Amino acid sequence: MKALLCKEFGPPEKLVVDEVADPTPGKNQVVLDVKAAAVNFPDTLIIQNLYQFKPDLPFSAGGECAGVVRSVGEGVKHLKAGDKVIAFTGWGAFAEQVCCDAMAVIPMPEGLDFVTASAFVMTYATSYHALVDRASIKEGETLLVLGASGGVGLAAIEIGKALGARVIAAASTAEKLAVCKEHGADELINYESEDMKARLKELTAGKGVDVVYDPVGGPFSEIALRSTGWRGRFLVIGFANGEIPKVPLNLTLLKGSSIIGVFWGDYVKREPDNNINDLFALFGWLQEGKLKPHIAGSYSLEDGPAAIRELMDRKVSGKIVITPAED
16 A cells, blocks of 8 residues: 655655555454545644654654545454544554554544545544633633634634634634634634734723633733633643743733643543543534534645645645545
8 A cells, every 4th residue: 555654754845655565453453444634733743753652663644534444353343344434543544544443433424525524523622622621611702713724723713603602713814814704703813913912902892802722822822811801711722833832820810810731632532431422512513514624625645745734834724634545
């Protein structure tokens, strides 16, 4: 089979497509024919040896995919060859086939295409866990989403609206903000050309926002924290900017506010039943049309390095996917 391989750590331009042996499932494992694999921020880190998980070279990135079960190993009872599924692999999905733990595979909902399925769960489940479980956001509260045009950002906008929040989307260009508007944002802030602090004060009549959703980090994090209201909740999702901000902790004292970490990957492992309930809720909203994943582009395996570069350079609105085996 073909795989997009990382043979040496570095930028995506170092990745190469090469032939590797077809995988064989071990006990409690399955092998999938990968139809589509989403590109996520951890993929940009793992190929540079900057992620918390460090696979041995050579390896393929790709932690989230959709495909068809090719074969199952000993002990697998809930899956069979031919099943359409969504899988969470950690890495390895940027390939025509991938072997993964059977417990990390779930049936693909009826009516969902492979591309959308591959790009749905990680971003929407992260945002649902953040807003519902960690922030306990309530109807009528105000939600500020930083980096709002990215995959998790758009998911946060849609979930916030589904929960009855007023959503303020902040992004760096008019084009990105237009996408945010299409996905339900009530107010828009261009934080490259506008004074975000002043705009937030204006939009909230000086009361501040109730919840901040921050997948970006960098210089705007402290501004957003300062712009929270009484009992505000600041959700730490990630650091796409590359800079982990250092904020004055007295701000939380003055606002009676909270800084809350969100680590969906560990939540899945530690609280699998709660995660399954989250997924049922999300799939229900998807079928009702409350959620509309934005797929910005689909790339071949050979064009995979370009796809990862687009995400690294923050040029992507929504999600992009790699399709190793197109029908």
